[in-house]
Amino acid sequence: MTTLAQWLALETPDTALASVIASMASAGADIAATLRMAPITGDTGLAGATNVQGEAQKALDIISNDIVLAHLRDNPKVSLLVSEEMDDAVELSVDAPFIVATDPLDGSSNLDVNVTVGTIFSVLPTLGGPLQKGTAQVAAGYIAYGHATTMVLRIKGRTSGFALDTSGEWIEIIAEAKIPEATGEFAINTARERFWDAATAGYVRESIAGETGPAGKRYNMRWVGSMVADMHRILMRGGIFLYPLDSETVSKGGRLRLLYEANPMAWLAEGAGGRASTGTQSLLSVQPTSIHQRIPVILGSAEEVLRVEAWYAKS
Ligand code: AHG
Ligand code: MN
Ligand code: MN
Numbered sequence: 001m002t003t004l005a006q007w008l009a010l011e012t013p014d015t016a017l018a019s020v021i022a023s024m025a026s027a028g029a030d031i032a033a034t035l036r037m038a039p040i041t042g043d044t045g046l047a048g049a050t051n052v053q054g055e056a057q058k059a060l061d062i063i064s065n066d067i068v069l070a071h072l073r074d075n076p077k078v079s080l081l082v083s084e085e086m087d088d089a090v091e092l093s094v095d096a097p098f099i100v101a102t103d104p105l106d107g108s109s110n111l112d113v114n115v116t117v118g119t120i121f122s123v124l125p126t127l128g129g130p131l132q133k134g135t136a137q138v139a140a141g142y143i144a145y146g147h148a149t150t151m152v153l154r155i156k157g158r159t160s161g162f163a164l165d166t167s168g169e170w171i172e173i174i175a176e177a178k179i180p181e182a183t184g185e186f187a188i189n190t191a192r193e194r195f196w197d198a199a200t201a202g203y204v205r206e207s208i209a210g211e212t213g214p215a216g217k218r219y220n221m222r223w224v225g226s227m228v229a230d231m232h233r234i235l236m237r238g239g240i241f242l243y244p245l246d247s248e249t250v251s252k253g254g255r256l257r258l259l260y261e262a263n264p265m266a267w268l269a270e271g272a273g274g275r276a277s278t279g280t281q282s283l284l285s286v287q288p289t290s291i292h293q294r295i296p297v298i299l300g301s302a303e304e305v306l307r308v309e310a311w312y313a314k315s
Helices: 005-012 015-041 058-071 108-113 190-196 199-206 227-235 258-271 301-315
Strands: 046-050 054-060 076-083 099-105 116-124 139-145 150-157 157-162 172-176 185-188 239-242 275-277 297-300
Touching: 005 015, 005 157, 005 172, 015 058, 015 116, 015 139, 015 150, 015 157, 046 058, 046 258, 046 297, 054 058, 058 076, 058 099, 058 108, 058 116, 058 301, 076 150, 076 258, 099 108, 116 227, 116 258, 139 227, 139 258, 139 301, 150 172, 150 227, 150 258, 150 297, 157 258, 185 227, 199 301, 227 239, 227 258, 227 297, 239 301, 258 275, 258 297, 297 301
Parallel strands: 076 099, 185 239
Antiparallel strands: 046 054, 099 116, 116 139, 139 150, 150 157, 157 172, 239 297, 275 297
16 A cells, blocks of 8 residues: 555655645645534534635635645745635745645535535645746645545646545555546536537537437536536546636636636646646646636546537637
8 A cells, every 4th residue: 555655755756845745635634524523513604704706705614724724834845825715825934945726625515515525736836926827837636525535636747546544644546547538427517508608508518419419429417516526526437527608707707716726627637638628728828817817617538628629619
């Protein structure tokens, strides 16, 4: 059995980078323990505050953010933390080599119903500042808090999976994640159909037509409402995730955030042989202009993402 510490020692000679990942993994283990107790402590509800994006914060959004912040404050290798739950980036250790961007608790609307939520993070070199393209990431990962707590990590080329054992140790469970190229599952919030653009509507219509349509095969639809949970399914058995630009989100630039949702997931997907797009360009090539910037997200099995891109190209 390979532990996270052993995996890190094999994957990177950079002990500073390894320590940042280890800090995020420890934060994840603490968040997992907190979530496990939440129905008893009663922390699943609203905090009574809104974040910079105008979203109601859950108590656990804030608690999870505090846990990540505390772990990264203790790590002298992190210069800056960008978080969904904090208006501004927080300066940590001066001259430290890495920036972390995080969604400390993704899918928090699922908390009161005990559905999988997660933590997403992206690691960038300090030199370029927080507004770097996704291609500049040096590590990324997510932690999924389901019936098992699992983590998927990428450093450089390899994307591996881990599970948290009952003693608090992360154990490698997937040596090299590979998203199947073809899939029969798509994930999109179909309740937003009336806001969709022609490309999204065309792609979904074609998929629903199944074996009688141009795709020539049957599809199934899955939508958890936690990007981490949807992504984990896609990494394990293929699929496509879409949160496209639609007529309601267009004024904000999309729904999901570029720095700490789209970029880390896109980099993980591509590390596992998948594809990530805005519909019209590679997600990882988007130049960020602000830390909480939103972006359309289409990612997963390469064949499906290419089909959506083809729809965008012709519409
Ligand atoms: P967050 O809980 O961090 O705000 O993110 C929720 C995101 C993402 O996890 C999910 O895919 C999407 O919002 C769900 O959107 P709908 O509410 O439109 O289903
Ligand atoms: Mn989120
Ligand atoms: Mn969140």
